[in-house]
Amino acid sequence: MANFEVITQSTVNVAITSSISSFAVEKRYPKNLTIGELKGKLELVTGANAGSMMLEVYNKEKEFVCALTNDNSLLGSFPIDDGMRIHVNDSQLKKGEFEDVSKVAKFELSQEDYSKRSDSVKAFLERNRLGKYNEDEVKKKAEEQQTKEAEEEKVAKALKVDERCEVTVAGQARRRGVIKFIGNTSFKPGWWIGIHYDEPVGKNDGNVEGTRYFTCPAKYGAFVKPAHVCMGDFPELFDEEMDEM
Numbered sequence: 585m586a587n588f589e590v591i592t593q594s595t596v597n598v599a600i601t602s603s604i605s606s607f608a609v610e611k612r613y614p615k616n617l618t619i620g621e622l623k624g625k626l627e628l629v630t631g632a633n634a635g636s637m638m639l640e641v642y643n644k645e646k647e648f649v650c651a652l653t654n655d656n657s658l659l660g661s662f663p664i665d666d667g668m669r670i671h672v673n674d675s676q677l678k679k680g681e682f683e684d685v686s687k688v689a690k691f692e693l694s695q696e697d698y699s700k701r702s703d704s705v706k707a708f709l710e711r712n713r714l715g716k717y718n719e720d721e722v723k724k725k726a727e728e729q730q731t732k733e734a735e736e737e738k739v740a741k742a743l744k745v746d747e748r749c750e751v752t753v754a755g756q757a758r759r760r761g762v763i764k765f766i767g768n769t770s771f772k773p774g775w776w777i778g779i780h781y782d783e784p785v786g787k788n789d790g791n792v793e794g795t796r797y798f799t800c801p802a803k804y805g806a807f808v809k810p811a812h813v814c815m816g817d818f819p820e821l822f823d824e825e826m827d828e829m
Contacts, residue, residue, distance in 0.1 A: 593615070593666070594614060594615055594616070595612050595613060595614050595615060596612070596613060596615055596659065596660075596664055596665065596666055596668075597610065597611075597612045597666045597667070598610070598611060598612075598613070598664065598666070598667075598668050598669060598670050599611075599668075599669040599670070599708055600626065600629055600630065600669070600670055600672065601669060601670075601671050601672070602630040602631075602632055602671065602672040602673070602674070603632075603671070603672065603673045603674060603675075604630065604631060604632055604672075604674055605630060605631070608669075609629060610708040611625075611629065613625070613659060614659070615658065615659050615660025616658055616659070616660060617658065617659045618655065618656055618657065618658060618659070619639070619652045619653075619654060619655045619656070619657050619658075619659065620634075620655035620656065622639070622652070622659055623637055623639070623655070626639070626670075626672055630672045630674075632672050632673075632674035633674055633676060636674055636675065636676045637672050637673065637674045638651065638672075638673040638674075639651065639652035639653075639670055639671070639672060639673075640652075640670070640671045640673065641662065641663075641664050641668055641669070641670055641671075642668060642669045642671060643667075643668050643669075644667050644668065646669075649663060649664070649668065650662055650663060650664075652670070733774065733775075736774060736775045736809070736810055736811070737775055739775075739810040739811060740766055740767075740775040740777065740810040741766075742815075743763055743766055743777060743810065743813060743815050744763065744766075744815065745763055745764060745765070745766060746762060746763065746764070747762070747763050747815050748760070748761075748762055748763075748815070748816065748817060748818045748819075749761060749762070749763050749779065749813050749814060749815045749816070749818060750813075750814045750816070750818045751779060751781075751806075751808055751812055751813055751814075752812055752814065753808065753812050758821075759779075759781055759782075759783070759785055760781070760782050760818045760819075760820060760821055761779045761780050761781035761782050761804075762779070762780045763777060763778070763779060763813070763815065764778045764779065764780045764790065764797075764798035764800065764805075765777065765778025765790070765797040765798045765807075766778070769792065769795070769797065769807065770793070770795055771792045771793050771795070774809070775809070775810055776807045776808070776809065776810075777807065777808055777809070777810055777812075777813045778790060778797050778798050778805065778806075778807050779805065779806050779807070779808060779813070780798065780800040780804055780805060781804050781805070781806065782820045782821065783804075783821075784801070784802075784803040784804055785803070785804075785806075786800075786803050786804050786805045786806035787803070787805070787806050788802070788803075788805045788806065789801060789802045789803075789804065789805050790805040791805075792807070
């Protein structure tokens with residue numbers, strides 16, 4: 585019977601974060617390191633106490649993988665791979681305790697020099713194609729946003745100013761009024777529909793942050809996304825009907 589040998593990398597490249605600092609650093613550790621020995625090294629990196637720190641592993645999608653709980657176990661015995669992150673928790677120390685640099689002489693690094701470093705967080709993200717350095721993911725999100733905007737524009741352009749409508753937003757009562765504005769705004773991106781409600785259930789008078797989009801009494805105006813607006817022959821609701829909704 586043939587013998588098989590499983591060969592894996594002898595080291596693992598990970599990002600290190602902690603509960604006591606907002607900084608992150610990239611480190612490479614041998615897999616034959618015990619968790620106890622790893623804690624000793626992380627004590628120098630994070631300032632956390634090796635005796636009280638708890639270690640958690642997260643994957644590239646920021647999902648929890650496992651806890652490094654047994655100090656005698658080898659790092660390689662846990663499901664940890666390049667590009668993952670080890671988060672150090674230390675309940676005995678407060679976040680930012682080692683970040684007050686007001687009394688310390690500062691070491692400043694130019695953006696150009698920082699970009700040349702191979703051990704920076706930026707370099708780590710680039711090598712592992714994370715965040716904005718994942719071109720495929722960035723492209724995918726951009727395409728999804730374009731599709732969403734196109735669908736929103738189509739729905740918005742099917743509506744008409746001065747037509748009656750009913751507004752339905754999840755978790756809120758149905759509201760009726762008249763469409764007074766259709767288009768883009770300066771307060772938020774995308775298409776918005778300005779509504780003059782029949783009742784004072786709005787948030788403004790058609791003016792938002794100094795820009796007037798339409799005119800109505802105070803608290804009768806509001807802006808909602810096109811998907812929440814249904815145009816049609818919707819008469820005003822009587823108080824009894826409002827109470828039933």
